[in-house]
Amino acid sequence: MPDVRKFVVTVEEILHEGGPIAPTPLRRACVLAVIRNPFAGKYHADIAPFMDDLKPLGLDMARRLIAALGDARLIEGYGKGAIVGEAGEIEHGALWHAPGGYAMRELLGGAKAIVPSTKKVGGPGTRLDIPITHVNASYVRSHLDAMEVGVPDAPRAREIVFALVMTTGARIHSRAGGLAPRDIKGEDGLR
Amino acid sequence: MKAKLRKIVTFIDETLAEQGQTISPPLRRAAAVAVIENPFAGIFQEDLSLLIDIGEELGLLLAERAVAALGGEVQSYGKAAAVGENGELEHAAAILHPKLGTPFRKVLGKGAALIPSSKKRGGMGVVLDIPLGHKDAAFVRSHFDGMEVRINDAPRANEIMIALAVTSAGRPLPRVGGLQAKEIKGEDGLR
Numbered sequence: 001m002p003d004v005r006k007f008v009v010t011v012e013e014i015l016h017e018g019g020p021i022a023p024t025p026l027r028r029a030c031v032l033a034v035i036r037n038p039f040a041g042k043y044h045a046d047i048a049p050f051m052d053d054l055k056p057l058g059l060d061m062a063r064r065l066i067a068a069l070g071d072a073r074l075i076e077g078y079g080k081g082a083i084v085g086e087a088g089e090i091e092h093g094a095l096w097h098a099p100g101g102y103a104m105r106e107l108l109g110g111a112k113a114i115v116p117s118t119k120k121v122g123g124p125g126t127r128l129d130i131p132i133t134h135v136n137a138s139y140v141r142s143h144l145d146a147m148e149v150g151v152p153d154a155p156r157a158r159e160i161v162f163a164l165v166m167t168t169g170a171r172i173h174s175r176a177g178g179l180a181p182r183d184i185k186g187e188d189g190l191r
Numbered sequence: 192m193k194a195k196l197r198k199i200v201t202f203i204d205e206t207l208a209e210q211g212q213t214i215s216p217p218l219r220r221a222a223a224v225a226v227i228e229n230p231f232a233g234i235f236q237e238d239l240s241l242l243i244d245i246g247e248e249l250g251l252l253l254a255e256r257a258v259a260a261l262g263g264e265v266q267s268y269g270k271a272a273a274v275g276e277n278g279e280l281e282h283a284a285a286i287l288h289p290k291l292g293t294p295f296r297k298v299l300g301k302g303a304a305l306i307p308s309s310k311k312r313g314g315m316g317v318v319l320d321i322p323l324g325h326k327d328a329a330f331v332r333s334h335f336d337g338m339e340v341r342i343n344d345a346p347r348a349n350e351i352m353i354a355l356a357v358t359s360a361g362r363p364l365p366r367v368g369g370l371q372a373k374e375i376k377g378e379d380g381l382r
Contacts, residue, residue: 006217010205011260015196025198068203109292127343148343151204 001056003036008151011068018040019173027143027168030149031065040158049100058103061164077143077167078104079132081117085155093119096162112189125152130165139191141178142170194245195228201260207361209363218363222340222356232277232349242285251290253355254298265299265332265357269323271309275346283310286310303380304329316343321356325378332369333361
């Protein structure tokens with residue numbers, strides 16, 4: 001298990017955005033883990049084994065996120081991201097793709113869509129806009145969304161912030177057409 | 192409810208280590224933030240009693256949310272508000288000061304100390320640094336602290352965001368002396 005300095009959980013509950021008040025508010029949540037970057041300060045050619053170390057962290061974070069939203073059955077959208085501190089490199093953030101993504105899919109019971117992601121190198125307080133798509137079909141337009149995340153005091157130079165995001169539904173006043181959840185075929189993770 | 196809510200965001204910050212030292216049990220801080228319409232945006236309103244009543248409502252709602260998010264005993268607390276650009280600092284004062292504290296303290300069971308506060312006017316994404324102090328004795332030096340919260344899409348020009356924060360303990364590694372939590376009498380709110 002990686003060396004975690006802190007966890008941050010944020011839950012947004014959105015009742016409206018200038019339109020009718022939704023019968024069920026949209027909730028978006030993120031969980032962030034601030035960990036020590038074991039590769040900070042110099043170039044390491046062989047970093048891939050660290051992905052195995054990140055698996056239990058991914059599962060722990062996904063569990064925290066589902067707990068914050070109540071139940072895995074409520075989850076309709078997801079995304080992930082990483083912010084690497086200044087003594088690291090962007091490639092360290094890429095180590096999150098497999099363990100972060102698989103952890104969420106495992107706990108959501110076989111979600112089909114690729115987990116959208118983004119990453120950057122930055123200082124403490126850096127904000128990251130994490131893309132969000134429907135868990136079973138990336139083209140569902142109502143669920144294309146994003147959540148801004150960040151930690152005021154992280155990442156320090158030798159740290160990485162890993163992030164997972166989940167949502168309970170479509171954008172609050174979604175009305176831009178496109179593929180709707182009821183029309184998902186659910187075979188290829190796209191439509 | 193008199194408050195017209197657009198969204199409620201909760202933040203949980205759990206610190207497991209600081210400067211290489213394990214924090215056991217981890218320090219938890221939680222904040223609940225409401226984004227509401229400012230009924231007096233763009234006008235001068237002499238009588239602010241509507242906002243005072245809204246403060247009472249939010250004192251209960253946000254205290255319940257923050258305490259639920261924290262889980263466990265509350266040691267310190269704080270409050271803050273940010274008024275969107277068409278509002279007035281006095282609107283924040285009307286919400287925060289006259290009536291918000293009573294329901295907040297009722298949820299906690301106790302709270303003899305002044306609830307430390309801050310307020311500002313700002314645009315969307317403005318940072319609120321919520322001051323924190325021990326809830327029963329303001330002079331407990333280990334509990335002088337702060338928690339940053341920020342919502343990327345609030346406050347809009349005609350909105351106000353109101354934040355309450357609670358913690359499970361003081362700073363992670365307090366060692367600057369002063370009155371200790373175990374020494375307090377907790378009667379006058381100061382010592």
